[in-house]
Every structure is written in structure tokens, then in C-alpha cells.
Amino acid sequence: MEKKQFQAESKRLLEMMVHSIYSQKEIFLRELISNASDAIDKIYYKALTDDSISFNQDDYYIRVEADKDNRTLTVTDTGIGMTKEEIEDNLGTIAKSGSLAFKKEIEMKDGQEIIGQFGVGFYSSFMVADKVTVYTRALHSDEGYKWVSDGTDGYTIEPFDKKEVGTEIIIELKQNEDEENYDEYLEEYKLKSIIKKYSDFIRYPIKMDITEQKPKADNEDELVDVTEEQTVNSMIPIWRKNKQELTDEDYESFYQEKHFGFDQPLSHLHISVDGMVRFQSILYIPQQPPFNYYSQDYEKGLELYSNGVLIMDKCADLLPDHFSFVRGIVDSEDLSLNISREILQQDRQVNLIAKNLEKKIKNHLQSMLKNDREKYERFFDAFGRQLKYGAYADFGANKDKLKDLLLFYSSTEEKLVTLKEYRDRMPEDQEHIYYATGESHARIEKLPQTEMVKDKGYEILYFTDEVDEFVIKMLMNYDEKEFKNVSSGDLDLEDEETKKEAEKQKEEHKDLLSEMKEILGDKVKDVKLSTRLKSHPVCLSADGDVSIEMEKVLSQMPDNQNIQASKVLEINNKHDIFQALVNAHQSDKDKVKLYTNILYNQALLIEGLPIEDPVALTNDMCKVMV
Numbered sequence: 356m357e358k359k360q361f362q363a364e365s366k367r368l369l370e371m372m373v374h375s376i377y378s379q380k381e382i383f384l385r386e387l388i389s390n391a392s393d394a395i396d397k398i399y400y401k402a403l404t405d406d407s408i409s410f411n412q413d414d415y416y417i418r419v420e421a422d423k424d425n426r427t428l429t430v431t432d433t434g435i436g437m438t439k440e441e442i443e444d445n446l447g448t449i450a451k452s453g454s455l456a457f458k459k460e461i462e463m464k465d466g467q468e469i470i471g472q473f474g475v476g477f478y479s480s481f482m483v484a485d486k487v488t489v490y491t492r493a494l495h496s497d498e499g500y501k502w503v504s505d506g507t508d509g510y511t512i513e514p515f516d517k518k519e520v521g522t523e524i525i526i527e528l529k530q531n532e533d534e535e536n537y538d539e540y541l542e543e544y545k546l547k548s549i550i551k552k553y554s555d556f557i558r559y560p561i562k563m564d565i566t567e568q569k570p571k572a573d574n575e576d577e578l579v580d581v582t583e584e585q586t587v588n589s590m591i592p593i594w595r596k597n598k599q600e601l602t603d604e605d606y607e608s609f610y611q612e613k614h615f616g617f618d619q620p621l622s623h624l625h626i627s628v629d630g631m632v633r634f635q636s637i638l639y640i641p642q643q644p645p646f647n648y649y650s651q652d653y654e655k656g657l658e659l660y661s662n663g664v665l666i667m668d669k670c671a672d673l674l675p676d677h678f679s680f681v682r683g684i685v686d687s688e689d690l691s692l693n694i695s696r697e698i699l700q701q702d703r704q705v706n707l708i709a710k711n712l713e714k715k716i717k718n719h720l721q722s723m724l725k726n727d728r729e730k731y732e733r734f735f736d737a738f739g740r741q742l743k744y745g746a747y748a749d750f751g752a753n754k755d756k757l758k759d760l761l762l763f764y765s766s767t768e769e770k771l772v773t774l775k776e777y778r779d780r781m782p783e784d785q786e787h788i789y790y791a792t793g794e795s796h797a798r799i800e801k802l803p804q805t806e807m808v809k810d811k812g813y814e815i816l817y818f819t820d821e822v823d824e825f826v827i828k829m830l831m832n833y834d835e836k837e838f839k840n841v842s843s844g845d846l847d848l849e850d851e852e853t854k855k856e857a858e859k860q861k862e863e864h865k866d867l868l869s870e871m872k873e874i875l876g877d878k879v880k881d882v883k884l885s886t887r888l889k890s891h892p893v894c895l896s897a898d899g900d901v902s903i904e905m906e907k908v909l910s911q912m913p914d915n916q917n918i919q920a921s922k923v924l925e926i927n928n929k930h931d932i933f934q935a936l937v938n939a940h941q942s943d944k945d946k947v948k949l950y951t952n953i954l955y956n957q958a959l960l961i962e963g964l965p966i967e968d969p970v971a972l973t974n975d976m977c978k979v980m981v
């Protein structure tokens with residue numbers, strides 16, 4: 356007999372399970388039944404697609420059996436079973452690797468979070484068990500195995516002569532405690548109610564011996580206890596049920612049973628289509644993104660069934676990238692069982708289903724936005740970035756579908772608004788949709804460049820997400836109004852008189868401005884007098900397509916190509932510093948150089964751009980002070 360150690364991460368999880376004070380320990384049964392059902396799915400699928408396996412519907416079932424004398428609970432299935440390697444891979448390591456790693460220590464407490472949020476499958480049996488024994492024999496395998504563990508540090512594996520293919524799991528219940536009566540899990544009514552609650556829609560029969568009082572055969576007036584094997588679950592998949600019959604709790608149970616997310620779903624959709632292609636689907640939007648959502652590791656996709664038989668765990672082709680956060684299932688009687696991953700992409704039915712789902716998801720989000728704004732904002736907080744990526748990706752191929760689902764923070768409303776809301780509020784004389792970019796709302800609020808636009812009474816959208824400005828460049832305009840960065844060089848908001856005065860001033864100070872440009876060299880494209888600044892001395896504006904914020908984002912990219920905004924240093928000629936520059940220009944060339952360099956660096960700082968030579972800047976500042 357081989358004795359093996361659990362992997363370190365699994366050990367910690369087990370420890371939490373064994374000592375768990377999690378209140379819903381009963382979910383262990385849901386997990387075991389769900390695994391059993393998955394195992395039958397696998398063999399059922401094989402039987403349907405491989406003629407060499409004979410198949411009889413009645414052969415596929417799950418059985419739950421309580422033994423009060425020995426205080427054991429047994430869950431048996433006629434599924435695909437496990438080979439020795441599979442036992443070690445699956446029962447020796449935690450299935451969801453990384454699920455522990457990403458949870459912060461502090462959140463783990465006694466494991467409550469982990470258990471509640473992930474369900475952690477097979478391991479949850481150690482919440483109620485002192486010892487778990489698994490007998491299993493894999494399809495096409497001559498040998499069976501016995502796996503035993505008390506859930507502390509390791510397990511043993513030995514060959515075992517198991518007659519039938521499938522798996523039998525025996526739970527030896529813990530001793531009763533003050534707060535927990537484990538004997539409950541031996542009671543027929545309790546087991547039945549747990550199965551009804553969590554596993555009613557499992558498509559295979561879950562059988563149990565049920566004792567009922569029945570009239571005696573020879574004397575109808577006398578009742579006797581009769582024990583018979585019965586199927587406890589309704590076996591109707593939830594997606595085949597009528598929406599009206601289902602409660603929110605039913606949908607939540609299914610979400611949890613399937614481990615679609617580690618939280619309650621934010622929203623669900625139940626779809627039944629009977630047109631060019633027939634299918635049923637239950638889709639969920641989780642509340643929070645999975646820990647790896649915004650990374651390469653995340654795999655999008657829906658469970659795909661062909662007439663009730665699972666054919667694919669995660670069918671990516673059913674979901675566009677912009678809705679990759681959606682989880683759920685699709686079942687269609689029009690799909691071939693033998694469909695392979697390669698064929699799938701070209702499959703007409705799959706494409707039709709995908710198109711239909713995309714439309715339904717979009718409509719669902721739109722109606723949430725319209726009817727439950729608070730919920731939509733929670734959704735947007737979690738997944739809005741994905742919608743923005745979607746609008747930007749593929750050269751904007753999906754931008755028109757997505758633009759009305761986007762939200763941005765508004766300077767005047769002080770909350771998230773849609774582009775349509777902004778557009779509807781625009782005064783007649785407003786030519787553009789204005790936006791400003793920065794790290795935070797507070798920081799944008801203080802940007803000198805916003806002053807003039809605000810003074811005009813115009814609303815500004817605040818962009819704090821890196822992708823925001825790229826999205827807007829892709830959209831180009833909304834309802835015929837172009838987007839304009841408040842930092843762009845050509846705001847053109849001044850009235851005629853101001854423009855004339857600016858021209859005059861420019862002419863008057865042209866020598867000073869060209870001297871400053873010479874001092875700064877290639878660092879700036881131009882130095883000019885600002886018409887937008889009121890109280891601030893300087894700012895940078897960008898001339899051309901690349902804004903300063905875009906320059907920052909692009910510089911962070913792995914393939915940084917050193918794309919730079921074409922910067923213009925703007926000076927406020929109404930600020931006292933300008934007079935100081937004018938005076939210096941007349942008498943002290945070194946001072947002009949000193950002031951110009953400091954002002955340029957100040958403008959960089961305001962924009963959150965790196966100072967090229969901090970030592971030189973501090974030396975310059977000291978020169979001014981002494």
C-alpha cells in the first residue's frame with residue numbers, strides 16, 4: 356500500500372475543511388453529486404459517440420446510501436471512474452490551483468470564504484468526515500483502486516478488485532459536537548431535502564432508499580413501513596424548466612453548483628429560442644471578476660450541451676470577447692454530438708446561437724442600464740473595462756454595439772453618465788464632447804487645462820482608465836459630435852476679442868517666446884501664450900493625434916516604441932510669473948533660461964510626466980531661492 360502526502364496547498368485547504376465552522380456543511384453532498392454527474396456525463400458522451408461501448412439509459416445513476424449503524428454515507432456513481440494517475444492528480448491536489456494563492460490571508464479566516472465562494476469540490480467532504488474512502492474503476496481499465504484519507508496529511512492508494520466501472524465514495528461521519536449534529540446526514544428527510552435543494556436538476560437519477568408507510572397488502576387499514584429505492588430528483592435540467600416555475604434561489608443554486616463564480620450572480624438570463632436554431636440557455640453575470648479575469652489566463656466560454664449531453668466545458672466560440680465575463684450553459688438539440696473544436700468555429704448552428712446570445716446579452720445590459728442604474732453601475736465597475744476593450748479591439752469593429760453601454764464620470768453630474776446623456780445635455784453652442792485624462796478624478800479636477808472649458812459651463816468627461824482615450828479615439832464621435840481632449844492645442848473656445856488680444860500679445864512677446872523655445876529645443880514643439888489658463892502659470896498641451904496621457908500609456912507597453920505627444924508649453928501671460936519673464940528677457944538671459952527650465956518641469960509635473968533631470972531641477976530651484 357502506498358502512502359502519499361498531499362501537496363502543501365491542498366494540505367492547508369484540508370486543514371481548513373477539517374476545522375471549518377462553515378455553516379453550510381451540507382454542500383459537501385452537492386459537490387459529490389455534482390462530481391458524480393460530471394463523471395456520468397463523460398461516460399455517457401463516450402457511449403453516444405463510440406459504438407464499441409454499449410449503452411443503456413438505466414445504467415446511469417447516482418446512489419446515496421446512509422448506514423446508521425456504521426455512521427457512513429455512501430455516494431455511488433456509474434460514471435467514468437478514475438485511473439490511478441487520475442486519482443493522484445485529482446484527489447491529491449486541489450483542482451482549482453491558485454484559488455488559495457490569490458485570496459488574501461486576512462480574508463481566509465477559518466476558510467469560510469474559500470468554502471463559501473469556491474465550493475472546493477471533493478475536499479468539502481472533510482467538513483463532515485473523519486475519513487473518506489474512494490473505490491473507483493475507470494472505463495476500459497481492468498483494475499480498480501481504493502483511496503483512503505483522514506484529511507490530515509496524506510492518503511493511501513492500493514489496487515482493489517472493483518467489479519463495475521464507476522466510483523463509490525464512503526464518508527465516515529465525524530463525532531457529533533455541541534454545535535453540529537453530524538447524525539443528521541444519516542436521516543432520510545435531511546438527505547432528501549439537501550438533494551432537492553441543490554441537485555434537483557441533475558439529469559441522472561439520484562436514487563435513495565426511502566421508507567414510507569403503506570397499507571398492508573392483506574389488510575388495507577394497517578400501515579407498515581416499506582423501504583423502496585426511489586429517484587429523489589426531478590431530473591429536469593433547470594434550463595428546460597419554465598421560467599415562471601423558477602425562483603432567484605434556483606438560479607443561484609445552479610450558479611453555485613456549477614461554480615460559475617465565487618459569489619452570488621449579479622444577474623441572470625434564461626433564454627429559450629425556437630427559430631432557425633433551437634436552443635435553451637442560462638447565462639449569468641457574476642458580481643466580481645474572477646481573480647485572473649483581466650489576464651491571459653482567463654478562459655471565456657459557456658458549457659455546451661447537445662440535447663442534454665455535455666459536449667464541451669468551455670465553448671469559447673459562443674461568446675464574443677467583449678462579453679467574456681458571461682458564464683453559463685447552452686443546450687441545443689440541433690448540434691451534432693460529434694462536433695469537434697475545429698469544426699465548431701465554422702458550424703452554422705453554433706454561429707447562429709452565438710449571434711443570438713450576443714444580442715440577448717446586449718439587450719439585457721441595456722435594460723439593466725435603463726431600469727436598474729445602481730445595479731448596472733456595479734456591473735460596470737466590475738466589467739466596464741472589458742466593454743471598453745471591446746469597443747477598441749479589432750479596429751473598432753464592435754464599437755457601435757457597445758458605445759451606449761459605456762459610462763464615464765462627468766464633471767457636472769459628479770457621477771457616471773452615458774454618452775447619450777452627455778449629448779442630450781449639450782448646449783446648442785457646444786461643438787465638441789470634452790474629456791480630460793488623469794490618474795484620478797481629484798487630479799483631473801485640478802488640471803489647469805479644464806479651467807476654460809468649465810468656465811464656458813461645459814461638461815467634461817473624466818478619463819481615469821488607461822483604455823479610455825483609446826476607446827474615444829476609436830469612436831471618433833458620438834451622434835456627430837467629435838470628442839476633444841481639454842488639453843489639445845486647438846480648443847478654439849475664445850471669443851473674437853480674446854483672439855485678437857492674444858494675437859497682439861503674441862506679436863509683442865514673440866522674441867521672448869522664441870527664445871524660450873530655443874532653450875527647450877526638441878522637448879517642445881512650441882512655446883506660446885495661453886488663452887485657456889486663468890489662475891495657473893503654465894500647462895502643456897498636445898498638438899496632434901497623440902495626447903500626453905496616451906504617451907504615458909504607450910510608454911508602459913512591452914513594445915514601447917517611444918511614441919511621444921507633440922507638446923506645447925503654454926504660458927499664462929496674466930500670471931505674475933510672466934512679468935518676471937518679460938523683465939528677465941530685457942536684462943538677464945541666464946534668468947530666462949532658469950525660469951524656462953523650471954516652468955517646463957512644473958508643467959511636466961502637473962501632467963504626471965517624469966522629470967528628465969531632477970537634479971538639475973532642484974539645483975535650478977535653489978538658484979531662485981538664494
Ligand SMILES: Nc1ncnc2c1ncn2[C@@H]1O[C@H](COP(=O)(O)OP(=O)(O)OP(=O)(O)O)[C@@H](O)[C@H]1O
Binds near residue numbers: 473477
Ligand atoms: N465521482 C467521480 N468520478 C470520477 N472522477 C471524479 C469523481 N469525483 C471527482 N473526480 C475527479 O476529481 C476531480 C476533482 O474534483 P473536485 O470536486 O475536487 O473538483 P472539480 O469538480 O474538478 O472542480 P469543481 O468542483 O470546482 O467544479 C474532478 O475534476 C474529477 O476529474
